[in-house]
Amino acid sequence: MNDDSSIVRLAAILRDQADRLRPGDRLPSSRELMRVHGVSPVTVSRALGRLAAEGRVVIRPGSGTYVAPAVARADTSADLSWQTVALGDRVIDDTEVSVLLTPPPEGVIPLTGGYLNPVLCPAKALSGAACRALRRPGVWEMPPLTGLAELRRWFAHEVGGDVTPSDALVVSGGQSALTHTLRALSAPGTPVLVETPTYPGVLAAARTAGVRATAVPMDRDGVRPELLAEAFAVTGARVFYCQPTLHNPTGATLPLERRRQVLAIARAAGAFVVEDDYARYFTTAPVPPPLAALDTHGTVVHVNSLTKVLSPNMRVAGVVARGPAARRLRASQIVESFFVARPLQETALEFVGSPAWGRHLSTLTTELTARRDALAAALTSLAPAAEIHLIPAGGLHLWVRLPPDLDEDAVVETARRAGVLVSQGRIYYPAEPPGPRIRVTHSAAVHLAELGEGVRRLATALETVMETSPGGGGSRTLP
Incomplete structure (x- = not known):
């Protein structure tokens, strides 16, 4: 649940909470907000970002979010509704791209993302x-x-x-x-x-x-x-x-x-x-x-x-x-x-132009090959209902077809609650998607052990959704 309405609702709750606290008081952690309100990390991040933009809170990476000093709070009394008319109906939507760029919360394993994990960068x-x-x-x-x-x-x-x-x-x-x-x-x-x-x-x-x-x-x-x-x-x-x-x-x-x-x-x-x-x-x-x-x-x-x-x-x-x-x-x-x-x-x-370039490519491709093979093997073993489209000659991702009766959004959200992030397939289509898909990334995890744990969590989420989906046929035991 990370649409605009969820962000607005959570921001309103946090705004009211911040107003009742004293400057310097710490707000609940992102993980606690996700648990209590049942929202995604993206929703939490954007809601806190709104409060920070208003000058109500100060976000300190690695420490938490704190109520800002009263003097730093922005005046939000101005009526800016005129901008809605002036801007017209053209919308610049960064939702899908922002999701792929947002770092995962602590304890959540990323099987999504567009960049290498820092351990793979030179x-x-x-x-x-x-x-x-x-x-x-x-x-x-x-x-x-x-x-x-x-x-x-x-x-x-x-x-x-x-x-x-x-x-x-x-x-x-x-x-x-x-x-x-x-x-x-x-x-x-x-x-x-x-x-x-x-x-x-x-x-x-x-x-x-x-x-x-x-x-x-x-x-x-x-x-x-x-x-x-x-x-x-x-x-x-x-x-x-x-x-x-x-x-x-x-x-x-x-x-x-x-x-x-x-x-x-x-x-x-x-x-x-x-x-x-x-x-x-x-x-x-x-x-x-x-x-x-x-x-x-x-x-x-x-x-x-x-x-x-x-x-x-x-x-x-x-x-x-x-x-x-x-x-x-x-x-x-x-x-x-x-x-x-x-x-x-x-x-x-x-x-x-330096020897480091060649060394980096050699090390990187070796590691990516190992990760691709480990991801494919883990998916095949732990989540056989998820069909891998093909094993590519390289790259960063695997494209996975889900059983046709599954709700793609439910799979992604259940996986998030289980502590692993994957990409919704529908964001990759310019028109209606042909069925439920997810993209699973092997380059964002820290190491092979974390990659394996991420697939185990994803398999558990798939099993949960399959048990509750129409025509799911009741419980299916993971191998």
């Missing part, structure tokens, strides 16, 4: 790279607007083919790259084709840009070319967003022949393909070359981010594009954010 090596970067001459001077030449050369080399440094643009992370790209290539109100299911962040970006995400079905090998061609013909869309390598959430990797088909179909439609290559570093298995490396007509806009593979704070990504589209993307970057901070670019360049 923090020490990144700190060393940052120290060396800050000693570089001119590090505090304004960088070239399109990014450091050496960093653009590196991003171009990573794509391969005949991509040159002049085709690359450095932007502030993959999400920023997607937002820039959708706004640059699509007019408000127009359709943008996406795989279904797809990354929730691109659905949120599409809504913010005012474009309509339109679903194109997939199978175990990725997007179906014949349905992509039909979707272009029916909708008149001029943009197709995809993740051809280790797709999120399904894990599918588009074979070489299908990649060529996708390029041919998009070219025939006079359309762009936005290639989100977020998972290229999460496997040692041979995968086909990026779509951008196969492209000779300026069809592909390629996005490669360092954020997921290094650290959430490494907000550096490369966008490769050609022709008028590239010029528009560069103009969008300048208008919206000028440029990426030079010290961050220098740090990224220092790291990927």
